[in-house]
Amino acid sequence: MAQQQPKPADPRLKIYRETPAKINDLIHTKLDVRFDYKKAYMYGKEWVTLKPHFYPTDTLRLDAKGMDIKTIAVVKNGKNTPLKFTYDSLSIAIKLDKVYRNNENYTIYIDYTAKPNELKAKGSAAITDAKGLYFINPEGKEKDKPTQIWTQGETEASSAWFPTIDKPSQKTTEEISITVPAKYVTLSNGRLSAQKANADGTRTDTWKQELPHSPYLFMMAVGDFKIYKDKWKNKEVNYYLEPKYAPYAKEIFGFTPEAIQFYSTKLGVDYPWVKYSQIVVRDYVSGAMENTSATLHGEYVQSTPRELIDAYYSQGRSTIVHELFHQWFGDYVTAESWSNLTVNESFADFSETMWAEYKYGKDEGGAHIYDDLQNYLSNPDAKTKDLVRFHYKDKEEVFxxxxxxxxxxxxxxxxxxxxxDAFYKGLGIYLKTNAFKNGEAHQLRLALEEASGRDLNWFFNQWYFGAGHPVLDISYKWDEATKTQTVYVNQTQDGDPFILPIAVDVYAGGKKERHKVWLRNKADTLTFAVASKPNLVNVDGDKILAAKKTDKKTLEEFAFQYANAPLYRDRLEAIEAAAPAQGDKNAQKIILAALKDKYYGLRIEAIQAVNMTNDEVRNAAQPVLQSIARSDENTLARAAAISVLGKLKASGQLNLFKEALKNQSYAVQGAALNAIGQIDPAEALKLAKGFEADNKGALTQALIGIYSTSGSDAEWPFVYGKYSELGPQAQFNALQKFADLVGRVQKPEYAQQGINEIKELGVRFKQYVGDYVKGMLNSIKTKREALKDDASAKVADDAIKAIDAK
Incomplete structure (x- = not known):
């Protein structure tokens, strides 16, 4: 067999991504903008004030992507003197009127037109989905979609709507006057300083951001929004929502002032900006964005009270606090370069766990950080990448x-x-030392060292400037003769060992004794003198290690761990060890105990793990599951229990499931409808009709499933309409049942609607699900041929080819 040649490394990975040199510094940016909705143009006038950073210069380069540049002039004594410039569609090189020194400010005037929809990527500029400025349904032609304008600056897309030095290392104050049809609301950074009604039916709003921030954090939004006014101390806290969601503003965002207070107290730095607004827009290109004092969210955070019943600490709520924390880590102190993005995003990620612990308890925090760890460990390429990354192909990859x-x-x-205490004191020092400036990992280290008095070079070298994680193999030996407990910890990852300070808890004789130890070697042997054989040795007793581990405990030890060790991850490890071994009495003990765990997330883990094919387990679990299904305080646990009971297909449970249909939770209703469908499909089909008017989330998925399994052409318009509205993950989850219905509807036009919807999913996400989607389309093709529907079979064949061609 011929030897496979190694894939050549991408040459871009060899480029050192230095922080761009500062030749000129931004000081103040003043903008005056208006819009042409039909053309999707923005007409802008800009007055940008700068000064040389250190060395004298007579040149200025500004980033400006895809614009028409009409005039560039230097402003002196109120007069504009035109300047010579060259423009390559990505940046403007300007010849100044003289040599300026770093004690001299100068102001440049620019008259320009931004054309975001005509923006094309050129050369190495990765700006295909970075238009900066987005016109949503600008002419109002799309039914049920509002007309909006909004911006998205990160990473370097603000320069698609105003010329600037588009680097995070720059900071500038800002004033923006936005002229819009008078019926619309505007939002931007800072405070609304003036509103002026114009004779032509427009209004000009002027916003002032009087504290410096980076250009990528500039924002504006325009549209029909209702504003709910809240406050924190004497500062405005406002929520901008589409009118139909405005009644639920308090339910969606109402915890924001409490979160501002919590983070202000923890960090020792009060929320630094003049106001905090949050706005929800349509067709947003990411999850959310922490624009200074004005966070922009995608529409998924908009929820009705019924949807919020099932939310708990959902993505929406965790995103709200994530973006809020950025107002300190990201906006107040900003990463000096994209290589140092960790000082923005790692902190915002960690803030989600902080809030979970504070608001929902230690178990919720433990679950959140454990999910973080699993997301990282499940990505095989991640172990090759440093946290502070000076080599990358494209800056977007650092996210x-x-x-x-x-x-x-x-x-x-x-x-x-x-x-x-030392940790948060250090964060306060970092923020105060670098306020309204830029930071990087070294400054974070110095601040934490100042607070704690401890050297942290070893920690930062391995975790910030190195890659990978420890892979631990942990085994145990008890010597009865010498009363010695030995623990062997082997680090099996490639490369050098990690230095790991951890706690080892030894449970023996009804007591827990904690030992603080340092692991420093590829193979560490730990010995403990104990009066009697321990019930449990719990390595990493605080469950903090960012590591992958194989822990060779017995099921008896895991049962003791579940009952006695206090943390979320302690109990989860026991449930995971027990799940595949439910013939064992200790495993059964763990699973049955976990069905009544104090934390709903672990109850759900146990519900989903319980082996109902084992008579002994089923007989013990069934009454507990019925109790959970009827009355658990957590709707997601109730839904999970109903789903498990439904798979038993026991007609004796029908009344329980029908009762659950009266619950206000979409998750409970969806699970109940599916469970009825397992026992009596015809009854489920009949009951489903009653939920067509009001359904979201799990209930919508259940309706699609019931109709796809038992419905016909009569149900197709509903199924197709709902399926096409689902997000990509939900569409994938419902794909098999949807494809079954597409295969058997009588009307060819219905089949072809469904085929095209499935094709879009396969084309968009070919890398992840392309082959699976093609398999579904092949199955549909076969079924359409059997129905003598050759036209639809050809559409399915063309769809497969379209996925292959992408």
């Missing part, structure tokens, strides 16, 4: 599971090592 989830786990470890 990944290393910067976010692994970075959050590293801060979780660091807080544990330093202790709560």
């Amino acid at each position: 990944d599971v290393v910067t976010y989830q692994k970075g959050g786990c590293i801060l979780y470890m660091l807080r544990n090592y330093l202790g709560e």
Whole structure:
């Protein structure tokens, strides 16, 4: 067999991504903008004030992507003197009127037109989905979609709507006057300083951001929004929502002032900006964005009270606090370069765990950080990437599971090592020292060292400037003769060992004794003198390590761990060890105990793990599951129990399921409808009709499933309409049942609607699900041929080819 040649490394990975040199510094940016909705143009006038950073200069380069540049002039004594410039569609090189020194400010006037929809990527500029400025339904032609304008600056897309030095290392104050049809609301950074009604039916709003921030954090939004006014201390806290969601503003965002107070207290730095607004827009290109004093959210955070019943600490709520924390870590002190993005995003990620612990309890925090760890560990490429990354192909790649989830786990470890008080004191020092400036990992280290008095070079070298994680193999030996407990910890990852300060808890004789130890070697042997054989040795007793581990405990030891060790991860490890071994009495003990765990997330883990094919387990679990299904305080646990009971297909449970249909939770209703469908499909089909008017989330998925299994052409318009509205993950989850219905509807036009919807999913996400989607389309093709519907079979064949061609 011929030897496979190694894939050549991408040459871009060899480029050192230095912080761009500062030749000129931004000082103040004043903008006057208006819009052409039909053309999707923005007409802008800009007055940008700068000064040389250190060395004298007679040149200025500004980033300006895809614009028409009409005039560039220097402003002196109120007069504009035109300047010579060259423009290559990405940046403007301007010849100044003289040599300026770093004690001299100068102001440049620019008259320009931004054309975001005509923006094309050129050369190495990765701006295909970075238009900066977005016109949503600008002419109002799309039914049920509002007309909006909004911006998205990160990473370097603000320069698609105003010329600037588009680097995070720059900071500038800002004033923006926005002229819009008078019926619309505007939002931007800072305070609304003036509103002026114009004779032509427009209104000009002027916003002033009087504290400096980076250009990528500039924002504006325009549209029909209702404003709910809240406050924190004497500062405005406002929520901008579409009118139909405005009644639920308090339910969606109402905890924001409490979160501002919590973070202000923890950090020792009060919320620094003049106001805090949050706005929800349509068709947003990411999850959310922490624009200074004005966070922009995608529409998924908009929820009705019924949806919020099932939310708990959902993505929406965790995103709200994530973006809020950026107002300190990201906006107040900003990463000096994208290589140092960790000082923005790792902190925002970690803040989600901080809020979970504070608001929902230690178990919720433990679950959140554990999910972070699993997200990182499940990505095989992540272990090759440093947290502070000076080599990358494209800056967008730094926004990944290393910067976010692994970075959050590293801060979780660091807080544990330093202790709560020293850790947060250090964060306060970092923020105060670098206020309204830029920061990087070294400054974070110095601040934490100042607070704690401890050297942290070893920690930062391995976790910030190195890659990977420990892979631990842990085994145990008890020597009865010498009353010695030995623990063997082997680090099996490639490369050098990690230095790991951890706690080892030894449970024996009804007591727990804690030992603080340092692991420093590829193979460490720990010995403990104990009066009697321990019931449990719990390595990493605080469950803080960002590590993958194989822990060779017995099921008896895991049962003791579940009952006695206090943390979320202690109990989860026991449930995971027990799940595949439910023939064992200790495993059964763990699973049955976990069905009644105090934390709903672990109850759900146990519900989903319980082996109902084992008579002994089923007989013990069934009454507990019925109790959970009827009355658990957590709707997601109730839904999970109903789903498990439904798979038993026992007609005796029908009344329980029908009762659950009266619950206000969409999750409970969806699970109940599916469970009825397992026992009596015809009854489920009949009952489903009653939920067509009001359904979201799990209930919508259940309706699609019931109709796809038992319905016909009569149900197609509903199924197709709902399926096409689902997000990509939900569409994938419902794909098999949807494809079944597409295969058997009588009308060819219905089949072809469904085929095209499935094709879009396969084309958009070919890398992840392309082959699976093609398999579904092949199955549909076969079924359409059997129905003598050759036209639809050809559409399915063309769809497969379209996925292959992408």
